Amino acid sequence: MSYGIYIGKNHAAAGHGWLAGYGDEPSSHWLEVVPRASHPTGSTVTVGVDATAEMPGHRTDIPQVPETSRHLRVSYSYFLGVPAPITNGGLNEHGVAVRDIWSPGRPELIAMTPTDQTGPTYSDLARLVLERARTAREGVDLIGALIAEHGYSCYGGNSHIIADPDEAWVVLQYPGGLRLWVAERLGPDSIRASRPGYITAIPAQPNADFQFPDHFIATAIQLGWYDPAQGQFNPNAVYGDGKGRWDGVAWIEDELRARAARPEKIAFDDVVWAIATERLTGDTAGYGQVVPLVHPRHDALRVMWHAPIGPVTAPHVPVFMGMTEVPPEYGPHRYLTTGEAARFHDRRKVIARPNSVSSVPQGAEITRSAMQIFKHLMHAVFQDHETMLPIVQKHWRGHEARFAAELADVLRSAEVLIDAGEGRLATRLLDQHVRACLLMTLDEAGHLLRGLEAMLRVGGKLNLDHQTYRGPAQIW
Incomplete structure (x- = not known):
């Protein structure tokens, strides 16, 4: 399902907006820095789903652009049969940030979706925006153009929040094979949470704040789902699940507006709290991201805060557009990676069984998996969450405060070096x-895990009943 939050700059203590959220998938996740790349004339990129997806279709090739942008992203290995690697977004060198969030379509639209659907998936759209867009509005236009020309391969409906330092857009894509999408602009006074994504009112024609294809409203009239005499068109009621803001969305939006009304407004720790609170974040959260929406003097100094699993029990660490290395501990591992259970590093059987070779480098497998260790820590904490969750959260929030205090000096040092031609x-x-921050927090997660496991065993609280689950109550 995933979760995203946009906070406009007028609500922020730092004077800039924020985009934050987490991915909500159970498979393996890993951090990537993808360099800028040039592509020969005539190059293509493969998009869509195949016959094995839960909503099947055909993979197709679409034209590649001459150059794709450098970006930071998290990739993962499985969701509803969408071909891996999959991404929910990240941040690119131009300051465009993307979060992908599920948004269910009307059951009739899901039923009429062709089984030979073609076109980019939600992941393809997120990745292509990171690779090609220089502004949030360019990202919206790109999604609209790609769907119009190539179609859209869906799993039941989806949305994205696309943001830059000036504005953000919520973009919804609908099932049905009818190439339906709609986008709403968010500005400096906006606070918007998506889980699922929603838009509840649009004008009769596109304008500066709303974008949609020419047939968007006409299709609903033709299908008998909307009569203009009913009043303003509500995309959620007509094409979506009809529920409007879900309870968790309403709660967090109201909480953030209350914090924004304070003299101090919304600070970094408030943004972290919004995606780390146990009321919204639990076992399903695969990773966390917080992006300050700013334009530094050098693109290399753009920052994305990354948590290796749901930040309810994990810290965010700042990572940079200008870095070139991700420690292998935070890269791909076989842990929870789809298909790896039947694969080997030994290549002797590759001719007889081409799919028998692991997709993960052998060297990576001798390193710790950050996702695995932090996931284990989450479940250790959750089994005694009344006692341990406040302690572990205080620990990680303290690290984030220290990293935030150090950040200005790190960025200034890098800026001085770049200005000097170094x-x-x-x-x-x-x-x-x-590397130092990621590995230090990973070491500490291991120490916490071992201590909590011992306490659970001695205290008789180790949950070995697979039919029960211990953890905080969540709104969703």
């Missing part, structure tokens, strides 16, 4: 800082 040294500085 870009290589700036990159080395960023790589070393990220």
Whole structure:
């Protein structure tokens, strides 16, 4: 399902907006820095789903652009048969940030979706926006153009929040094979949460704040789902689940508006709280992201805060557009990676069984999996959450405060080096800082895990009943 929050800059203590959220998938996740790349004339990129997806279709090739942008993202290995690697978004070198969030379509639209659907998936759209868009509005236009030309391969409906330092857009895509999508602009006074994504009112024609294809309203009239005499068109009621804001969305939006009304407004720790609170974040959260929406003097100094699993029991660490290395501990591992259970590193059977070779480098498998360790820590905490959750959350929030206090000096040091023509040294500085922070928090997660496991065993609280689950109550 996933979860995203946009906070406009007029509500923020730092004077800039924020985009934050988490991915809500159970498979393996890993952090990636994807370099800028040039592509020969005539290059293509493969998009869509195949016959094995839960809502099947055909993979197709669409034209590649001459150059794709550098970006940071989290990838993962499985969701409803969508071909891996999959992504919900991240941040690109131009300051465009993307969050993907589920948004269910009307049952009739799901039923009429062709079994030979073609076109980009939700993941393809998120990735293509990161690779190609220079502004949030360009991302909206790109999604509209891709769907119009190539179609859309869905799993029942979806949405994205696309943001830059000036504005953000909520973009919904609907099932049915009818190439239906709609987008709403969010500005400096907006606070918007998506889980699922929603838009509840649009004008009769597209304008500066709303975008949709020419046939968007006409299709609903033709299907008998909307009569203009009923009043303003409500996409959620007509094409979506008809529920409007879900309870969790209403709760967090109201909480953030209350915090924004304070003299101090919304600070970094408030944004982290919004995606780390146990009322909204639990076992399903695969990772966390917080992006400050700013334009630094150098693109290399753009920041994305990354948590290796749901931040309810994990810390966010700042990572940088200008870094070049992700420690293998935070890269792909076989743990929870789809298909790896039947694969080997030994390549002797590759001719007889081409799919028998692991997709994960052998060297990576001798390193710790950050996702695995932090996931184990989450479940250790949850089994005694009344006692341990406040302690562990205080620990990680303290680290985030320290990282935030150090961040200005790190960025200024890198800026001085770049200005002096020492870009290589700036990159080395960023790589070393990220590596030190990521591995230090991973070490501490291991220590916490071992201590909590011992306490659970001695206290008789180790839950070995697979039919019961211990953890905080969530709104969704």
